[in-house]
Amino acid sequence: MFPLTVAGATSRRAGHQLVGPVDLTLGGEGVTVVIGPNGSGKTTLLRLLHGAARLSSGRLDWACSTEEARRRQAFVFQQPVMMRRSVLDNIAYPLTVRGTKRAAARAQARVWGERVGLGEMLDRAAPVLSGGERQKLAIARALIAEPELVFLDEPCAALDGRAMREIEEILGAARANGTRLILSTHDMGQARRLADEVVFLLKGRVHERAPADKFFNQPETPQARAFLRGDIVE
Numbered sequence: 001m002f003p004l005t006v007a008g009a010t011s012r013r014a015g016h017q018l019v020g021p022v023d024l025t026l027g028g029e030g031v032t033v034v035i036g037p038n039g040s041g042k043t044t045l046l047r048l049l050h051g052a053a054r055l056s057s058g059r060l061d062w063a064c065s066t067e068e069a070r071r072r073q074a075f076v077f078q079q080p081v082m083m084r085r086s087v088l089d090n091i092a093y094p095l096t097v098r099g100t101k102r103a104a105a106r107a108q109a110r111v112w113g114e115r116v117g118l119g120e121m122l123d124r125a126a127p128v129l130s131g132g133e134r135q136k137l138a139i140a141r142a143l144i145a146e147p148e149l150v151f152l153d154e155p156c157a158a159l160d161g162r163a164m165r166e167i168e169e170i171l172g173a174a175r176a177n178g179t180r181l182i183l184s185t186h187d188m189g190q191a192r193r194l195a196d197e198v199v200f201l202l203k204g205r206v207h208e209r210a211p212a213d214k215f216f217n218q219p220e221t222p223q224a225r226a227f228l229r230g231d232i233v234e
């Protein structure tokens, strides 16, 4: 499915350009972390790449058909939606909608639930989970169908250090397993820990893109330097 080639992509709403034009080529390996100030377009860009937001102009070309690419990717939303069923059934859901028999889907969900540290909670109702537990559920549910690419929009927003560390470990294991990850974060510590490369957005456009080492040690633009210092960048 890779590379994904994005050319002149824009997203407009009610006459306002939210994102773009964006030109990017994304290869099939590693972790891309999208950073930028509030409102710079991180969520919109991830949704555009995933096909969950409409392209107003420009192109988005996968190496395979768009339908095939959609089947091979998953998206973890900032506030994951939980069905009013057990944790186990929520994790199993992507398999059951793909036609896997219920018992097999639940057996596989048990494996993934344990892998993300929810082994003790599989029979609980999903809506009562804490924020960190919900994120773990959402990640297990995203990974269970073994997608090649997973988008995560602020996967650790409002989580404490321990929950963040656990989720980063899960993402590290997915990366080591060959899963391509594209995620947004406000947390520069997390960006440094996870990123192979950084895409820095400003006003809906890619302001700077670089390998993580280069971006964090020698950012090219004054805006990226200011952002990394924690200054207000608009």
Ligand SMILES: Nc1ncnc2c1ncn2[C@@H]1O[C@H](COP(=O)(O)OP(=O)(O)OP(=O)(O)O)[C@@H](O)[C@H]1O
Pocket: 013, 018, 036, 037, 038, 039, 040, 041, 042, 043, 044, 045
């Ligand atoms: N459905 C929408 N209709 C109109 N404007 C929108 C819509 N969704 C997002 N926007 C606007 O588009 C811009 C980019 O928003 P987006 O949520 O992508 O930014 P972000 O970088 O993810 O922000 P944050 O860091 O605050 O989550 C913002 O100005 C936002 O107000």
